[in-house]
Structure formats: C-alpha cells, structure tokens
Amino acid sequence: MKSELITILGPTASGKTRLAVTIAASNGGEIISADSRQVFRGMDIGSGKDLHEYGTVPYHLIDIRDAGEEFNVFAFQRLFLETFSRITDRGSLPILCGGSGMYLDAVLRGYRMVEVPRDESLRGELANKNDGELVEVLKRLRPELHNSTDLHERERTVRAIEIARGTLNEVVGEPFPRINGTVIGIQWERGELRRRIAVRLEDRLENGMIEEVEALNAAGVTWERLDYYGLEYRYVGAFLRGELTRNELSVRLHSAICDFAKRQGNWFRRMERHGIVINWVDGAADPAGQAGEILQREGVLASDGFPAEKRKMAERR
Numbered sequence: 001m002k003s004e005l006i007t008i009l010g011p012t013a014s015g016k017t018r019l020a021v022t023i024a025a026s027n028g029g030e031i032i033s034a035d036s037r038q039v040f041r042g043m044d045i046g047s048g049k050d051l052h053e054y055g056t057v058p059y060h061l062i063d064i065r066d067a068g069e070e071f072n073v074f075a076f077q078r079l080f081l082e083t084f085s086r087i088t089d090r091g092s093l094p095i096l097c098g099g100s101g102m103y104l105d106a107v108l109r110g111y112r113m114v115e116v117p118r119d120e121s122l123r124g125e126l127a128n129k130n131d132g133e134l135v136e137v138l139k140r141l142r143p144e145l146h147n148s149t150d151l152h153e154r155e156r157t158v159r160a161i162e163i164a165r166g167t168l169n170e171v172v173g174e175p176f177p178r179i180n181g182t183v184i185g186i187q188w189e190r191g192e193l194r195r196r197i198a199v200r201l202e203d204r205l206e207n208g209m210i211e212e213v214e215a216l217n218a219a220g221v222t223w224e225r226l227d228y229y230g231l232e233y234r235y236v237g238a239f240l241r242g243e244l245t246r247n248e249l250s251v252r253l254h255s256a257i258c259d260f261a262k263r264q265g266n267w268f269r270r271m272e273r274h275g276i277v278i279n280w281v282d283g284a285a286d287p288a289g290q291a292g293e294i295l296q297r298e299g300v301l302a303s304d305g306f307p308a309e310k311r312k313m314a315e316r317r
Contacts, residue, residue, distance in 0.1 A: 014187070
C-alpha cells in the first residue's frame with residue numbers, strides 16, 4: 001500500500017520542524033502539528049512553535065485554543081482526522097510532525113477513545129489524597145499504564161484517573177481508520193542533544209520566554225494551569241514568583257528538559273516495540289537527504305523527489 005502520511009518525530013530540539021518543512025516545501029506538503037502545547041495561542045516561545053521556519057508551508061493544529069483552556073489527546077485525535085481528510089482531499093501530502101508521544105501514538109496505532117467529561121464529585125474525593133496515593137489509584141485502575149508522564153504531575157494524574165473511571169463501562173465506538181504511513185525519526189548523540197537544548201533554552205530565555213509567561217499570568221492564566229502546561233512554564237513561573245534565581249532557572253530547567261528528552265526517547269522505543277517502524281536519520285549528517293532516500297525507497301517520493309502518486313497521475317495525463 002502507498003504511504004498516505006509522513007510522520008516526523010524526535011526529541012525536543014532535534015530539528016523536527018525544519019525537516020518537516022523541508023519535505024513539505026519540496027513536495028506540496030501540509031504539516032499537522034502533534035504537539036500538546038502548540039495548540040494554545042500566546043504560548044509561542046515556551047512551546048517552541050518557531051513559526052518563522054514554516055515560510056509558505058501550510059500548518060495545522062497550531063493556535064487553535066486560548067491559553068488556559070483544556071486540550072487532550074481525544075480532541076487531538078478527532079481534529080487530526082478532520083485535518084488529514086481535508087489535506088488529502090486537496091491532493092496535498094499530509095506530514096504529521098511533533099514530539100508528544102501520546103498524540104503520535106494515538107494516530108499511528110489508532111487508539112480507540114471515548115470523550116470523558118470532568119467529574120467534579122470524583123475530583124472532590126481525590127483532592128484529599130497525596131500524590132503517591134493518586135498514583136496508586138491510577139495504577140489500580142490501569143495496571144497496564146503506558147503513559148508514565150501521567151505520574152509526574154498531579155493534574156495529569158487526576159485527569160488520567162477521571163478518564164480511567166469514566167471509560168470502565170463505556171462502549172467504545174468505531175475503530176480509528178487505518179492510515180498507512182512512513183515514520184522518520186531524528187536522533188542525535190546524547191551530549192550533542194544536551195548542548196542543543198542548552199543553546200536553544202538560553203536563546204529563548206533571553207528573547208522573550210520569561211515575558212511570555214508573565215503576560216499569560218497577567219491575562220488570567222493561573223500559575224497552577226501554567227504548571228500543567230509543561231516545564232518551561234512551570235520553571236519560569238517559579239522564577240517570576242521569586243522561588244528561583246535566574247541562574248537556578250537556567251540550570252534546573254535545562255536539566256529537566258534533558259530528562260524530558262530522555263523520556264521521549266523511551267516512548268519512541270516503546271512505539272517500536274509495539275510495531276511502529278521508525279526510520280531513524282542522523283540529525284548531524286544531512287537528515288533531509290537521508291529522509292529523502294527513505295521516502296523514495298518507500299515509494300512516497302519518486303526518484304526526482306516529486307510525490308510518487310502525483311508523478312503517476314502527471315505521467316498518465
């Protein structure tokens with residue numbers, strides 16, 4: 001079967017967006033973001049949108065929610081299908097790009113999902129439990145738990161319990177449609193990735209990330225909600241509240257992001273163990289050229305780099 005979707009994945013600071021844009025620009029592609037934070041307006045620097053890299057390449061699922069709102073993998077999966085359908089109907093090449101493992105997995109392995117609303121009664125019961133007790137509740141409900149990030153943040157753990165409870169007796173609808181795709185992953189030597197993370201972090205701290213978090217809070221996004229939105233927002237928030245010095249912010253946030261990148265790598269390896277074939281390219285050695293060779297080998301692109309299916313149609317005309 002021909003590939004209907006190209007997926008570009010990798011850890012933070014690996015160059016995913018640049019590679020996806022390079023492929024899209026040369027092949028009539030449109031990018032679908034698989035990032036759990038880039039959906040929010042006003043969260044630009046901390047979420048690493050790097051919109052300047054896109055140029056004229058169309059992108060989707062970025063800036064579609066106001067900061068402070070909730071967004072989850074169920075909503076992402078639904079919006080992905082709608083977006084994927086529109087792109088393919090136009091005859092364009094859909095390219096899924098991101099590093100949020102659950103979002104990627106939800107598409108590539110086609111999770112069956114149901115929407116679970118907030119349960120205020122349950123949340124009231126859970127409010128009296130400490131973090132360790134919440135983790136035990138979740139593990140009892142989901143002994144096969146695979147999203148370990150739900151164990152690191154209280155709000156995520158509570159939401160995971162809510163979903164687990166809400167789906168115990170639910171009848172799940174139709175399965176996610178089968179999408180044949182080619183997955184390309186970018187990898188770096190660990191020390192070099194840590195260096196790239198450090199350089200990018202310092203650039204963002206010096207060029208507006210602190211002010212971005214300050215503005216979000218001033219606009220009404222609580223510190224608790226900002227904590228939920230991830231490392232950059234959590235640590236910068238702590239700095240703005242006077243809990244960290246500027247040097248402590250830089251050192252501790254760098255270490256936390258590196259740990260996060262390691263967890264992303266673990267997630268990708270888990271995806272491989274569950275049958276997802278990831279074609280790895282070396283970020284330090286012409287990843288675009290390597291990706292092009294893989295896509296030609298897989299029949300996604302013709303030997304001249306033109307999308308293979310469009311090349312066949314043009315030749316028939």
